[in-house]
Amino acid sequence: xxxxxxxxxxxxxxxxxxxxxxxxxxxxxxxxxxxxxxxxxxxxxxxxxxxxxxxxxxxxxxxxxxxxxxxxxxxxxxxxxxxxxxxxxxxxxxxxxxxxxxxxxxxxxxxxxxxxxxxxxxxxxxxxxxxxxxxxxxxxxxxxxxxxxxxxxxxxxxxxxxxxxxxxxxxxxxxxxxxxxxxxxxxxxxxxxxxxxxxxxxxxxxxxxxxxxxxxxxxxxxxxxxxxxxxxxxxxxxxxxxxxxxxxxxxxxxxxxxxxxxxxxxxxxxxxxxxxxxxxxxxxxxxxxxxxxxxxxxxxxxxxxxxxxxxxxxxxxxxxxxxxxxxxxxxxxxxxxxxxxxxxxxxxxxxxxxxxxxxxxxxxxxxxxxxxxxxxxxxxxxxxxxxxxxxxxxxxxxxxxxxxxxxxxxxxxxxxxxxxxxxxxxxxxxxxxxxxxxxxxxxxxxxxxxxxxxxxxxxxxxxx
Ligand code: PMP
Numbered sequence: 001x002x003x004x005x006x007x008x009x010x011x012x013x014x015x016x017x018x019x020x021x022x023x024x025x026x027x028x029x030x031x032x033x034x035x036x037x038x039x040x041x042x043x044x045x046x047x048x049x050x051x052x053x054x055x056x057x058x059x060x061x062x063x064x065x066x067x068x069x070x071x072x073x074x075x076x077x078x079x080x081x082x083x084x085x086x087x088x089x090x091x092x093x094x095x096x097x098x099x100x101x102x103x104x105x106x107x108x109x110x111x112x113x114x115x116x117x118x119x120x121x122x123x124x125x126x127x128x129x130x131x132x133x134x135x136x137x138x139x140x141x142x143x144x145x146x147x148x149x150x151x152x153x154x155x156x157x158x159x160x161x162x163x164x165x166x167x168x169x170x171x172x173x174x175x176x177x178x179x180x181x182x183x184x185x186x187x188x189x190x191x192x193x194x195x196x197x198x199x200x201x202x203x204x205x206x207x208x209x210x211x212x213x214x215x216x217x218x219x220x221x222x223x224x225x226x227x228x229x230x231x232x233x234x235x236x237x238x239x240x241x242x243x244x245x246x247x248x249x250x251x252x253x254x255x256x257x258x259x260x261x262x263x264x265x266x267x268x269x270x271x272x273x274x275x276x277x278x279x280x281x282x283x284x285x286x287x288x289x290x291x292x293x294x295x296x297x298x299x300x301x302x303x304x305x306x307x308x309x310x311x312x313x314x315x316x317x318x319x320x321x322x323x324x325x326x327x328x329x330x331x332x333x334x335x336x337x338x339x340x341x342x343x344x345x346x347x348x349x350x351x352x353x354x355x356x357x358x359x360x361x362x363x364x365x366x367x368x369x370x371x372x373x374x375x376x377x378x379x380x381x382x383x384x385x386x387x388x389x390x391x392x393x394x395x396x397x398x399x400x401x402x403x404x405x406x407x408x409x410x411x412x413x414x415x416x417x418x419x420x421x422x423x424x425x426x427x428x429x430x431x432x433x434x435x436x437x438x439x440x441x442x443x444x445x446x447x448x449x450x451x452x453x454x455x456x457x458x459x460x461x462x463x464x
Contacts, residue, residue: 028080029087036088046090049223052081056247074198074247078219097414098209099429099442106427117455120427121446122258124400126319126370128356129363136323136356144351150343151335152179152327156354160327163361170301175332178339179349179357181324183288186311188214189338190284190328194250194309195220201250201284202243204235205435206403208258208286223248226436229405232394233262237271244279251276253300254286256293259403259434259442261378261396269298273305282307288326291317291367292374293398301329309334316400317367318360325349325357374400377445377452384456390463403431405440406463413441416462424458 001009039046055077063073102120110116151157157174164170164177180186187210195201197219203211204225212222223243227233240251251272255263264272276283285300287310300308313326328338342348349357378395381402385393393404406413413430420426429444431437443459445452 025080025083029083032084033087036090039088046085046088053245055081056245060246071196071198075196075219076198078198078221097417097430098213098433100209102417102427102429102433106421109421115425116421117424117426117451117458118447119443119452119455120429121444122400123321124316124319124370124374124446125448126366126373128318128320128323129360129366131359131363132318132320132356135359136352139352139355144355146351148348148351148354150178150339150348152349153351153354153358155358159358159361164301164329168299168301170329172329173332176335177327177329178335178342179325179327179354180311180338180342181326181346181349182315182321183286183311183313183326184210185324185342186313186326186328187211187284187286189341190309190311190330191215191220191250192218192341193334193337194282194284196249199247199249200245201252202240202248202281203252204240204257206233206257206259206431206437206440207252207254207434209433211252221245221247224435227262229392229394229403229440233257233260233403234264234268235272237268237275240272241275244275244281248279248281250282250284252284252286254288255297256289256396256398258289258399259401259429259431259440260394261399261401261403262394263293263295263297263397266296266298270303273300273303277304277306280307282309284309284311286311288313288316289399291371292400294375294378295397297398307331314357314360317370318363319370320356320360323353323356325353374445377449378402380449381443381445381452381456384453384460388456388460388463391459400445402443402445403434403437403440404443405431405437409439411439413438417441420459420462424462426455426458428455428459 059073059077060070063070099120099122106116106118106120156179157177160177161172164172180189191214195218200221200223201215202225203222204227215222223245225235225239225243227235253272273283283300283305285308287299290297290299300310308330310329311326314320314323382395385391385402385404390407391404392407393402396402414432417428417430420428429442431440
């Protein structure tokens with residue numbers, strides 16, 4: 001047989017196999033539909049974590065037996081699971097109002113001239129240090145207005161290395177860090193390089209909504225550890241262990257936490273790190289609020305984590321949210337992967353911004369001042385909340401939020417949030433944005449003391 005004829009025949013067989021895959025998906029869809037009908041008849045939930053877990057195990061085993069790349073198998077599983085849900089008419093449950101949606105709405109109302117008491121804003125109202133403003137504007141007028149290397153200007157890389165040594169006694173090589181435009185992009189790159197479609201991470205809720213949103217965007221799965229106010233927002237190591245699935249690649253930690261202000265003890269942090277090491281998982285540690293901590297706050301640096309990605313930002317500590325700059329510490333290999341994304345997407349952080357960031361790392365007096373001011377706000381918020389009988393809360397260990405919970409079991413925080421905005425002109429973020437917390441809402445302490453006190457008093461008035 002001529003090679004050309006042989007190739008034609010082989011290609012035909014490949015086309016047949018491809019058709020068989022689609023036929024199998026169609027047959028699988030038909031079964032999924034039948035399952036959907038039974039579940040709806042019996043009022044059972046559409047998603048069943050245990051069934052998905054056993055399919056994940058099956059796919060891993062089959063791929064290993066048959067020499068197929070496991071990641072490819074998981075990707076296919078993720079696609080057919082999504083397809084099955086589609087034919088069942090399942091729509092992913094979206095949280096009704098996220099903090100970002102709330103702030104867009106509040107800005108629209110403010111644009112009409114109406115004054116609001118903003119307790120939804122996730123940024124401090126402090127000013128950036130004077131030295132940062134001077135260095136940024138000097139750099140601008142000195143025409144530091146160009147692209148830079150993707151990692152960042154050498155001055156910033158050196159300043160971050162010195163800062164890590166001083167603050168955490170941690171020495172990082174230049175190849176183990178990079179600058180990026182803010183913590184949000186850091187979280188995106190950390191997840192995008194750690195988790196592939198069909199893989200997942202363990203997250204502890206309540207947490208910053210972006211984690212799950214990014215994960216969903218990249219086709220990953222969140223395995224959730226639900227913590228409660230009654231247990232002081234404390235995750236148990238067993239619960240974290242139980243949330244690890246065969247396709248889990250990372251555990252995401254963020255302390256002090258948004259929205260609860262919770263800090264876990266260094267011993268518990270270490271146990272979770274040990275668990276990650278035992279399962280060869282990466283710990284992604286979002287340490288953006290580390291300078292607003294009023295109890296000993298563990299860092300992933302020096303924790304003994306074998307695989308980790310630390311993301312941090314200049315946004316909160318130095319009140320530089322609009323500068324869009326932060327830094328990441330990880331292995332040389334991970335940093336190289338993240339630099340690839342950054343170079344594809346944005347080239348670098350703007351040059352003059354990086355000169356400003358260098359100066360922030362020396363502004364210890366301002367950090368101390370901001371941290372003290374936030375502590376006073378947390379204490380004042382506590383005093384005001386203590387006077388509201390309908391609410392309970394856990395006093396935050398840090399960050400810049402309180403996450404109260406209504407004592408009433410049928411409280412609907414989405415409805416309450418809208419009523420609070422309409423009747424009292426106060427904005428907060430409903431608990432459903434942070435996980436399954438319909439009785440909670442987040443109060444941000446980013447605004448002035450007056451805003452915080454007046455706003456919480458109005459919450460008390462509405463709750464009666
Ligand atoms: N992580 C957490 C926990 C946050 O709350 C925020 C901001 N709300 C960020 C990261 C991102 O901040 P930025 O992009 O401004 O650095």
